[in-house]
Amino acid sequence: MLHNLGSINLDHIYRVPHLVHPGETLASHGYRVGLGGKGANQSLAMALAGGQVCHWGRLGRHDAWARDRLARDGVDVNHVELVDEPSGHAIIQVDDQGENAILLYPGANHGFTRRHHVALCQAARPGDWLLVQNECNALPELLDGAHRHGLAIAFNPAPMTDRVLTLPLETCRLLFVNRGEAAWLTGLPESSDAQALLYGLHQRLPETATVLTLGHEGAWYQAGDERHFQPALPVEAIDTTGAGDTFIGYFLAALQEQRRIPECLMLAAHAAALGVQQPGAADSIPSRDEVERYLTGSQSA
Numbered sequence: 001m002l003h004n005l006g007s008i009n010l011d012h013i014y015r016v017p018h019l020v021h022p023g024e025t026l027a028s029h030g031y032r033v034g035l036g037g038k039g040a041n042q043s044l045a046m047a048l049a050g051g052q053v054c055h056w057g058r059l060g061r062h063d064a065w066a067r068d069r070l071a072r073d074g075v076d077v078n079h080v081e082l083v084d085e086p087s088g089h090a091i092i093q094v095d096d097q098g099e100n101a102i103l104l105y106p107g108a109n110h111g112f113t114r115r116h117h118v119a120l121c122q123a124a125r126p127g128d129w130l131l132v133q134n135e136c137n138a139l140p141e142l143l144d145g146a147h148r149h150g151l152a153i154a155f156n157p158a159p160m161t162d163r164v165l166t167l168p169l170e171t172c173r174l175l176f177v178n179r180g181e182a183a184w185l186t187g188l189p190e191s192s193d194a195q196a197l198l199y200g201l202h203q204r205l206p207e208t209a210t211v212l213t214l215g216h217e218g219a220w221y222q223a224g225d226e227r228h229f230q231p232a233l234p235v236e237a238i239d240t241t242g243a244g245d246t247f248i249g250y251f252l253a254a255l256q257e258q259r260r261i262p263e264c265l266m267l268a269a270h271a272a273a274l275g276v277q278q279p280g281a282a283d284s285i286p287s288r289d290e291v292e293r294y295l296t297g298s299q300s301a
Contacts, residue, residue, distance in 0.1 A: 006039015045249020126150030
Protein backbone atom coordinates (compact mmCIF):
# COMPACT_ATOMS: atom_id res chain seq x y z
CA MET A 1 0.00 0.00 0.00
CA LEU A 2 1.12 3.56 -0.69
CA HIS A 3 -0.03 6.34 1.64
CA ASN A 4 -0.06 9.84 0.16
CA LEU A 5 -0.20 12.72 2.61
CA GLY A 6 -0.88 15.40 0.06
CA SER A 7 -2.72 18.51 -0.98
CA ILE A 8 -6.23 18.66 -2.38
CA ASN A 9 -6.96 21.88 -4.25
CA LEU A 10 -9.71 23.36 -6.32
CA ASP A 11 -8.18 24.53 -9.59
CA HIS A 12 -9.57 27.71 -11.16
CA ILE A 13 -8.28 27.43 -14.71
CA TYR A 14 -8.15 30.34 -17.15
CA ARG A 15 -7.21 29.99 -20.82
CA VAL A 16 -5.26 33.04 -21.97
CA PRO A 17 -3.40 34.03 -25.16
CA HIS A 18 -0.23 34.48 -23.10
CA LEU A 19 0.74 34.41 -19.43
CA VAL A 20 -0.13 37.71 -17.76
CA HIS A 21 2.68 40.26 -17.52
CA PRO A 22 3.14 42.52 -14.45
CA GLY A 23 0.69 45.42 -14.58
CA GLU A 24 -1.31 43.87 -17.42
CA THR A 25 -5.05 43.19 -17.47
CA LEU A 26 -5.78 40.29 -19.80
CA ALA A 27 -9.13 38.82 -20.87
CA SER A 28 -9.49 35.06 -20.53
CA HIS A 29 -11.16 33.10 -23.34
CA GLY A 30 -11.98 30.10 -21.14
CA TYR A 31 -12.66 29.27 -17.48
CA ARG A 32 -13.52 26.19 -15.45
CA VAL A 33 -13.12 24.74 -11.95
CA GLY A 34 -11.65 21.28 -11.42
CA LEU A 35 -10.00 18.98 -8.93
CA GLY A 36 -6.30 19.63 -8.43
CA GLY A 37 -3.45 19.81 -5.96
CA LYS A 38 -0.27 17.85 -6.49
CA GLY A 39 -1.26 15.36 -3.82
CA ALA A 40 -4.71 14.66 -5.23
CA ASN A 41 -3.38 14.50 -8.80
CA GLN A 42 -0.72 11.97 -7.87
CA SER A 43 -3.15 9.80 -5.90
CA LEU A 44 -5.63 9.92 -8.77
CA ALA A 45 -2.95 9.03 -11.32
CA MET A 46 -1.79 6.09 -9.25
CA ALA A 47 -5.35 4.80 -8.78
CA LEU A 48 -6.16 5.16 -12.50
CA ALA A 49 -2.96 3.24 -13.22
CA GLY A 50 -4.27 0.38 -11.07
CA GLY A 51 -2.22 1.10 -7.95
CA GLN A 52 -3.32 0.83 -4.33
CA VAL A 53 -3.20 4.29 -2.74
CA CYS A 54 -4.66 5.78 0.45
CA HIS A 55 -4.89 9.56 0.46
CA TRP A 56 -4.42 11.57 3.65
CA GLY A 57 -5.79 15.07 3.16
CA ARG A 58 -7.88 17.98 4.44
CA LEU A 59 -10.69 19.62 2.50
CA GLY A 60 -13.28 22.32 3.19
CA ARG A 61 -16.60 20.71 4.10
CA HIS A 62 -18.48 22.40 1.26
CA ASP A 63 -16.07 20.86 -1.27
CA ALA A 64 -16.84 17.23 -0.43
CA TRP A 65 -17.39 16.56 -4.15
CA ALA A 66 -13.58 16.52 -4.56
CA ARG A 67 -13.27 13.67 -2.05
CA ASP A 68 -16.08 11.83 -3.80
CA ARG A 69 -14.28 12.23 -7.14
CA LEU A 70 -11.13 10.62 -5.74
CA ALA A 71 -13.14 7.76 -4.25
CA ARG A 72 -15.01 7.16 -7.50
CA ASP A 73 -11.73 6.63 -9.33
CA GLY A 74 -10.33 4.15 -6.83
CA VAL A 75 -8.51 6.21 -4.20
CA ASP A 76 -8.97 5.17 -0.56
CA VAL A 77 -10.31 8.39 1.03
CA ASN A 78 -10.98 7.13 4.56
CA HIS A 79 -8.38 9.59 5.85
CA VAL A 80 -9.55 12.66 3.92
CA GLU A 81 -11.01 15.03 6.53
CA LEU A 82 -13.79 17.50 5.83
CA VAL A 83 -13.07 20.61 7.91
CA ASP A 84 -14.58 24.02 8.60
CA GLU A 85 -11.81 25.87 6.77
CA PRO A 86 -11.36 27.06 3.19
CA SER A 87 -10.00 24.39 0.86
CA GLY A 88 -6.69 24.96 -0.82
CA HIS A 89 -7.05 26.38 -4.30
CA ALA A 90 -4.99 27.45 -7.27
CA ILE A 91 -5.39 30.15 -9.92
CA ILE A 92 -3.98 28.62 -13.10
CA GLN A 93 -3.25 30.42 -16.35
CA VAL A 94 -2.78 28.23 -19.41
CA ASP A 95 -1.60 29.97 -22.57
CA ASP A 96 -2.17 29.05 -26.20
CA GLN A 97 1.14 27.17 -26.30
CA GLY A 98 0.11 24.95 -23.39
CA GLU A 99 2.42 26.54 -20.80
CA ASN A 100 1.06 27.43 -17.38
CA ALA A 101 1.57 29.75 -14.42
CA ILE A 102 0.05 28.94 -11.03
CA LEU A 103 -0.85 30.99 -7.94
CA LEU A 104 -1.44 28.75 -4.95
CA TYR A 105 -3.39 29.32 -1.70
CA PRO A 106 -2.74 26.43 0.74
CA GLY A 107 -5.90 26.68 2.87
CA ALA A 108 -6.77 23.45 4.68
CA ASN A 109 -3.64 21.77 3.30
CA HIS A 110 -1.64 23.63 5.96
CA GLY A 111 -3.62 22.29 8.91
CA PHE A 112 -1.77 19.02 9.50
CA THR A 113 -0.68 18.36 13.09
CA ARG A 114 1.22 15.73 15.04
CA ARG A 115 -2.12 13.92 15.48
CA HIS A 116 -2.27 13.26 11.73
CA HIS A 117 1.32 12.00 11.62
CA VAL A 118 0.76 9.62 14.53
CA ALA A 119 -2.45 8.29 12.95
CA LEU A 120 -0.69 7.74 9.63
CA CYS A 121 2.17 5.80 11.21
CA GLN A 122 -0.30 3.72 13.19
CA ALA A 123 -2.28 2.89 10.04
CA ALA A 124 0.77 2.15 7.86
CA ARG A 125 2.96 -0.92 8.17
CA PRO A 126 6.75 -0.76 8.12
CA GLY A 127 7.78 -1.18 4.49
CA ASP A 128 4.76 0.68 3.11
CA TRP A 129 5.45 3.66 0.88
CA LEU A 130 4.70 7.24 1.90
CA LEU A 131 4.42 9.85 -0.85
CA VAL A 132 4.79 13.54 0.06
CA GLN A 133 4.89 16.84 -1.84
CA ASN A 134 5.69 20.39 -0.71
CA GLU A 135 2.11 21.73 -0.63
CA CYS A 136 1.38 20.64 2.95
CA ASN A 137 2.82 21.81 6.28
CA ALA A 138 4.89 20.13 9.02
CA LEU A 139 7.08 18.16 6.63
CA PRO A 140 10.17 17.88 8.89
CA GLU A 141 8.16 16.13 11.62
CA LEU A 142 6.38 13.94 9.07
CA LEU A 143 9.57 12.79 7.34
CA ASP A 144 11.36 12.06 10.61
CA GLY A 145 8.41 10.16 12.08
CA ALA A 146 7.74 8.14 8.94
CA HIS A 147 11.43 7.23 8.64
CA ARG A 148 11.56 6.04 12.25
CA HIS A 149 8.43 3.96 11.59
CA GLY A 150 10.17 2.21 8.71
CA LEU A 151 8.19 3.70 5.82
CA ALA A 152 9.78 4.07 2.38
CA ILE A 153 9.46 7.77 1.58
CA ALA A 154 9.00 9.18 -1.93
CA PHE A 155 9.24 12.97 -2.06
CA ASN A 156 8.33 15.44 -4.80
CA PRO A 157 9.63 18.85 -3.60
CA ALA A 158 7.16 20.91 -5.59
CA PRO A 159 6.56 23.76 -5.43
CA MET A 160 10.26 24.22 -4.68
CA THR A 161 11.18 26.64 -1.87
CA ASP A 162 14.22 27.31 0.29
CA ARG A 163 12.65 25.39 3.16
CA VAL A 164 13.10 22.17 1.18
CA LEU A 165 16.86 22.64 1.59
CA THR A 166 16.44 22.31 5.38
CA LEU A 167 14.37 19.11 5.28
CA PRO A 168 15.88 15.74 6.26
CA LEU A 169 16.05 14.62 2.62
CA GLU A 170 18.37 11.76 3.52
CA THR A 171 15.30 9.99 4.96
CA CYS A 172 13.84 9.71 1.45
CA ARG A 173 14.25 6.54 -0.57
CA LEU A 174 13.08 8.12 -3.82
CA LEU A 175 13.10 11.72 -5.04
CA PHE A 176 11.10 13.08 -8.00
CA VAL A 177 12.47 16.37 -9.37
CA ASN A 178 12.29 18.42 -12.55
CA ARG A 179 15.15 20.51 -13.93
CA GLY A 180 14.47 23.59 -11.81
CA GLU A 181 14.09 21.58 -8.60
CA ALA A 182 17.28 19.62 -9.29
CA ALA A 183 19.21 22.84 -9.93
CA TRP A 184 17.89 24.38 -6.70
CA LEU A 185 18.86 21.31 -4.65
CA THR A 186 22.35 21.05 -6.14
CA GLY A 187 23.17 24.75 -6.49
CA LEU A 188 23.89 24.26 -10.19
CA PRO A 189 22.65 26.54 -12.98
CA GLU A 190 19.28 25.52 -14.39
CA SER A 191 20.97 25.34 -17.81
CA SER A 192 23.14 22.44 -16.60
CA ASP A 193 22.86 19.24 -18.62
CA ALA A 194 21.24 16.12 -17.23
CA GLN A 195 24.52 14.41 -16.41
CA ALA A 196 25.69 17.33 -14.27
CA LEU A 197 22.37 17.48 -12.42
CA LEU A 198 22.35 13.75 -11.79
CA TYR A 199 25.92 13.86 -10.50
CA GLY A 200 25.09 16.79 -8.23
CA LEU A 201 22.04 14.99 -6.83
CA HIS A 202 24.09 11.87 -6.17
CA GLN A 203 26.75 13.90 -4.38
CA ARG A 204 24.14 15.49 -2.15
CA LEU A 205 21.99 12.40 -1.51
CA PRO A 206 24.08 9.31 -2.28
CA GLU A 207 21.61 6.87 -0.71
CA THR A 208 18.50 8.30 -2.39
CA ALA A 209 17.26 7.16 -5.81
CA THR A 210 16.20 9.98 -8.12
CA VAL A 211 13.80 10.38 -11.02
CA LEU A 212 14.72 13.51 -13.01
CA THR A 213 12.03 14.66 -15.45
CA LEU A 214 13.10 17.03 -18.23
CA GLY A 215 9.97 17.57 -20.33
CA HIS A 216 10.76 17.22 -24.04
CA GLU A 217 14.27 16.02 -23.10
CA GLY A 218 12.96 12.86 -21.48
CA ALA A 219 13.48 11.44 -17.99
CA TRP A 220 16.27 9.76 -16.03
CA TYR A 221 16.37 7.33 -13.12
CA GLN A 222 19.46 7.14 -10.94
CA ALA A 223 20.30 4.92 -7.96
CA GLY A 224 23.97 4.64 -7.08
CA ASP A 225 25.78 3.63 -10.27
CA GLU A 226 22.54 2.55 -11.97
CA ARG A 227 21.06 4.90 -14.58
CA HIS A 228 18.20 4.55 -17.03
CA PHE A 229 16.96 7.01 -19.64
CA GLN A 230 13.45 7.35 -21.09
CA PRO A 231 13.15 9.54 -24.22
CA ALA A 232 10.25 11.95 -24.44
CA LEU A 233 7.41 11.13 -26.81
CA PRO A 234 6.76 13.47 -29.77
CA VAL A 235 3.37 15.00 -28.96
CA GLU A 236 1.86 18.45 -29.26
CA ALA A 237 1.08 19.75 -25.78
CA ILE A 238 -2.25 21.47 -25.18
CA ASP A 239 -1.87 21.87 -21.41
CA THR A 240 1.13 20.74 -19.33
CA THR A 241 -0.68 21.20 -15.99
CA GLY A 242 -0.43 17.97 -14.00
CA ALA A 243 1.94 16.21 -16.40
CA GLY A 244 4.56 15.67 -13.70
CA ASP A 245 1.92 14.38 -11.28
CA THR A 246 0.66 11.92 -13.88
CA PHE A 247 4.22 10.70 -14.42
CA ILE A 248 4.78 10.20 -10.69
CA GLY A 249 1.51 8.35 -10.09
CA TYR A 250 2.05 5.96 -12.99
CA PHE A 251 5.71 5.37 -12.09
CA LEU A 252 4.78 4.44 -8.52
CA ALA A 253 1.93 2.19 -9.66
CA ALA A 254 4.34 0.30 -11.92
CA LEU A 255 6.88 0.12 -9.09
CA GLN A 256 4.14 -1.30 -6.85
CA GLU A 257 3.63 -3.99 -9.50
CA GLN A 258 7.36 -4.77 -9.16
CA ARG A 259 8.04 -3.73 -12.73
CA ARG A 260 11.64 -3.11 -13.80
CA ILE A 261 12.70 0.55 -13.70
CA PRO A 262 12.81 0.96 -17.51
CA GLU A 263 9.22 -0.31 -17.64
CA CYS A 264 8.19 2.12 -14.89
CA LEU A 265 9.73 5.01 -16.84
CA MET A 266 8.14 3.95 -20.11
CA LEU A 267 4.65 3.57 -18.66
CA ALA A 268 4.93 6.92 -16.85
CA ALA A 269 6.20 8.73 -19.95
CA HIS A 270 3.34 7.45 -22.09
CA ALA A 271 0.78 8.44 -19.44
CA ALA A 272 2.23 11.96 -19.21
CA ALA A 273 2.35 12.28 -23.00
CA LEU A 274 -1.34 11.43 -23.21
CA GLY A 275 -2.14 13.82 -20.39
CA VAL A 276 -0.57 16.91 -21.97
CA GLN A 277 -2.83 16.45 -24.99
CA GLN A 278 -5.89 17.15 -22.81
CA PRO A 279 -6.81 20.29 -20.81
CA GLY A 280 -6.79 20.38 -17.03
CA ALA A 281 -4.94 18.60 -14.24
CA ALA A 282 -7.01 15.78 -12.76
CA ASP A 283 -9.27 15.70 -15.83
CA SER A 284 -6.29 15.08 -18.13
CA ILE A 285 -5.01 11.96 -16.36
CA PRO A 286 -5.58 8.95 -18.64
CA SER A 287 -6.84 5.52 -17.62
CA ARG A 288 -4.53 2.49 -17.61
CA ASP A 289 -6.34 1.04 -20.62
CA GLU A 290 -5.73 4.22 -22.61
CA VAL A 291 -2.05 4.19 -21.69
CA GLU A 292 -1.62 0.51 -22.55
CA ARG A 293 -3.21 1.06 -25.98
CA TYR A 294 -0.96 4.06 -26.59
CA LEU A 295 2.08 2.09 -25.44
CA THR A 296 1.23 -0.79 -27.77
CA GLY A 297 0.70 1.58 -30.68
CA SER A 298 3.96 3.46 -30.15
CA GLN A 299 5.98 0.25 -29.89
CA SER A 300 4.51 -1.13 -33.13
CA ALA A 301 4.95 2.14 -35.06
